[in-house]
Amino acid sequence: MPLINFAAREINYKIVYYGCGLCGKTTNLQYIHRKINPDARGKLVSIATEEERTLYFDFLPLTLGTVKGMQTRFHLYTVPGQSYYNASRKLVLQGVDGVIFVADSQITRLDENVESYLNLWDNLLSQGDDLSKLGFVIQMNKRDLTEVFSVEDLNELLNHTDSPVTESSAVTGQGVFETLKVVCKQVIAKTG
Amino acid sequence: MARRKGLVINDRQLDRCDDLLQKLKEVSGSSFLALISTSGQPITTASDEYHPETLSLASLAASSFAATQQLAKILDENEFTLLFHEGKALNLHVSQVTDQVLLIVTFGRETQVGKVRLYTQRAIEVLRQIFDGPEDENTPAMDAGFEAAAGTAMDDLFKDM
Ligand SMILES: Nc1nc2c(ncn2[C@@H]2O[C@H](COP(=O)(O)OP(=O)(O)O)[C@@H](O)[C@H]2O)c(=O)[nH]1
Numbered sequence: 001m002p003l004i005n006f007a008a009r010e011i012n013y014k015i016v017y018y019g020c021g022l023c024g025k026t027t028n029l030q031y032i033h034r035k036i037n038p039d040a041r042g043k044l045v046s047i048a049t050e051e052e053r054t055l056y057f058d059f060l061p062l063t064l065g066t067v068k069g070m071q072t073r074f075h076l077y078t079v080p081g082q083s084y085y086n087a088s089r090k091l092v093l094q095g096v097d098g099v100i101f102v103a104d105s106q107i108t109r110l111d112e113n114v115e116s117y118l119n120l121w122d123n124l125l126s127q128g129d130d131l132s133k134l135g136f137v138i139q140m141n142k143r144d145l146t147e148v149f150s151v152e153d154l155n156e157l158l159n160h161t162d163s164p165v166t167e168s169s170a171v172t173g174q175g176v177f178e179t180l181k182v183v184c185k186q187v188i189a190k191t192g
Numbered sequence: 193m194a195r196r197k198g199l200v201i202n203d204r205q206l207d208r209c210d211d212l213l214q215k216l217k218e219v220s221g222s223s224f225l226a227l228i229s230t231s232g233q234p235i236t237t238a239s240d241e242y243h244p245e246t247l248s249l250a251s252l253a254a255s256s257f258a259a260t261q262q263l264a265k266i267l268d269e270n271e272f273t274l275l276f277h278e279g280k281a282l283n284l285h286v287s288q289v290t291d292q293v294l295l296i297v298t299f300g301r302e303t304q305v306g307k308v309r310l311y312t313q314r315a316i317e318v319l320r321q322i323f324d325g326p327e328d329e330n331t332p333a334m335d336a337g338f339e340a341a342a343g344t345a346m347d348d349l350f351k352d353m
């Protein structure tokens with residue numbers, strides 16, 4: 001549910017990176033923060049525990065500039081992946097417009113991916129939102145590693161909605177902006 | 193609770209909010225006020241000077257508030273409609289206006305908390321009418337070319353680097 005402020009000529013969308021612990025959500029945001037034109041971004045805010053794992057969320061506001069007279073912004077959030085932080089995840093999902101599900105492609109991480117994927121749909125359904133209005137993309141991350149699932153297999157396992165899929169390596173940045181663009185275009189298309 | 197309808201604000205609503213916030217700022221002696229959405233996005237502010245971190249502030253205040261509500265639920269208490277932080281120089285007061293709107297008020301230690309609460313409560317009643325009132329027919333629609341123009345802007349900004 002974007003915030004459209006016709007009076008101030010502003011429109012804000014909320015995008016959430018979702019996925020199991022250590023799949024690469026924070027790395028996506030850090031890469032975007034590092035590489036994007038500094039005029040187009042605000043501060044990267046992280047609420048982390050002592051072990052540097054995301055406790056609550058990371059937050060990065062981006063501005064697309066003025067589009068047809070409207071100041072257009074995307075607010076990017078990540079959620080904490082560990083299963084015991086579900087309360088925090090639900091809070092971050094409030095009012096979400098688009099979700100990037102970051103899948104860890106490593107074969108050893110299958111259970112965590114599936115658990116996180118099911119948990120995402122549980123949480124979305126319990127919000128009672130109209131999910132046909134939600135942008136959704138699956139980012140298959142860590143494609144640079146060797147012991148990984150094929151894209152076809154992961155797609156079979158994690159994509160019951162037949163959503164767009166991207167491949168990435170968030171540490172090198174490959175596919176990071178492409179993924180963001182896919183979901184941002186979806187949410188804008190669904191606002192009209 | 194969270195409807196996928198979004199929050200749409202028109203000129204009239206924003207003017208009324210700005211007036212009210214300005215008044216609240218004067219009578220309560222507060223230094224910075226902001227209306228934000230429960231999803232963490234700023235709607236409008238009243239402040240002596242531009243606050244460069246309004247976006248972070250909105251995001252953090254909305255999540256703290258949401259966490260407070262969850263705490264209330266766990267404790268079987270429905271009435272945590274207020275979040276209050278007391279600092280050395282500054283106090284922060286976050287309260288619920290509607291399902292989708294929160295009010296942030298900051299004020300110095302020299303201002304009495306009771307006074308701020310009282311004025312804030314009155315302001316919230318008026319704000320509720322602004323947001324919960326019947327939908328205004330004057331609310332404009334999005335420009336038909338917005339999607340295409342935004343797409344071009346994104347191709348520009350989100351180039352894989
Ligand atoms: N090899 C590889 N490592 C990655 C990739 N993305 C993230 N990582 C690493 O995975 C670890 C966890 O990443 P992080 O972004 O903190 O995960 P989060 O819990 O989802 O936020 C870090 O050590 C990252 O450097 C990737 O695409 N390839």
Ligand SMILES: [Mg+2]
Pocket residue numbers: 025026027053054078079080
């Ligand atoms: Mg993280």
